[in-house]
Amino acid sequence: MADSDSGTQGAGEDAPEESREELRREVDEKYDFEDFGPEDMAEMSLEEWEAAFDPDTWITGRKLLDRVEADLKHRVAIRDVFAVIERTSHEGEPLLVAYSDEGYAVVYPDGSVEGRGTVLRDVKPTVALASMEEYDVPEMPEGEQLPHPDEVPEGSGELGNKLMQAIAAIHVVAGFGMMIAWFLVYFGIVSVSESIRDGAPLLALVGGGFFVFGFFVLLIVANARLSDRFRSEEYRNRLRSAGVGSEYRPDFLREDEEERDN
Structure with a gap:
């Protein structure tokens, strides 16, 4: 009786793994990872993402922030994204922030993102892509990506x-x-x-x-x-x-800067 229960338990453990492998094959057929972009990432479900990528290989820390910054500034330069990109810190933790007149996004070293509006929608896929070693991040553009209003x-x-x-x-x-x-x-x-x-x-x-x-x-x-x-x-x-060409600071940045000054 015990052997029967053990066999049943083993089959039950194998079933999720087989289902995961089947989902991984479906994802490989559905997406072209040689030309994988933000649009594909936005289309992906959480289950597809977890099946396709190994969390142990994701890039985190300052390297992730550097990659996200380069990618976002490149997209701003080619007018694919409208946002001001800045590096800052909170309680000693480095952060990357992106903000505009339609929202903001804060990127943490562990890859988590918080914010609101269209900026958050644009930043999330970029963070996901930049966390993958296989993704080639464009070079950091020089100078200001957004022109002065005048x-x-x-x-x-x-x-x-x-x-x-x-x-x-x-x-x-x-x-x-x-x-x-x-x-x-x-x-x-x-x-x-x-x-x-x-x-x-x-x-x-x-x-x-x-x-x-x-x-x-x-x-x-x-x-x-x-x-x-x-x-x-x-x-x-x-x-x-968005504060380009002025001393304007978004509320979430101004409050944090005032806390650091005090």
Whole structure:
């Protein structure tokens, strides 16, 4: 009877391990770990994560913070993430913080993350990836990743806008000129041959087409310039809200700094 119970217990212990191996195979088929990114990490469930990666091999400590900092600053530089990235400490423990006008995230040396908002959503996958030895972290970018609000240009593609304006102006002028020529010919202000007079309506039609096309292009350019200015102003406001170029400090950082000063 005892042998029967022992056999049953052994089978029960093997079942979870077999289930784990089966889940690991499914994860290997579902995800491409040669090109594994934050989007894949966000899609992964906790069970899939635990099945795919060995916790004993995860990177922690200052090395993890260094890797997360480099990865986040790279993503900020390429405008994939909007946040201010800083290194700080609390009660002697090194921390990495990321904050913006839409939340914050605090990364601890053990890999745990706390915070709120979209910044927390962006930081969590980065921490998970940076904790894996297999993940190649990009090099730390130099300088400030976010521009000063006053350095943000009004818009981009100024040369393209001017070129489009020139093309539109040429069409408007040409169209207007053709319609004037038709008016002069049609009402006999200018003497021309009968054949030219018969072709005058076609001149007016082509001129009208040129004029409408040129005016339409001018409207597109004007709308593009207004959109660029709006986006630039919106970006400046976000930078100012995040404290870029000012002495602004988020509440969670200011309280901690005041405690250290005291």
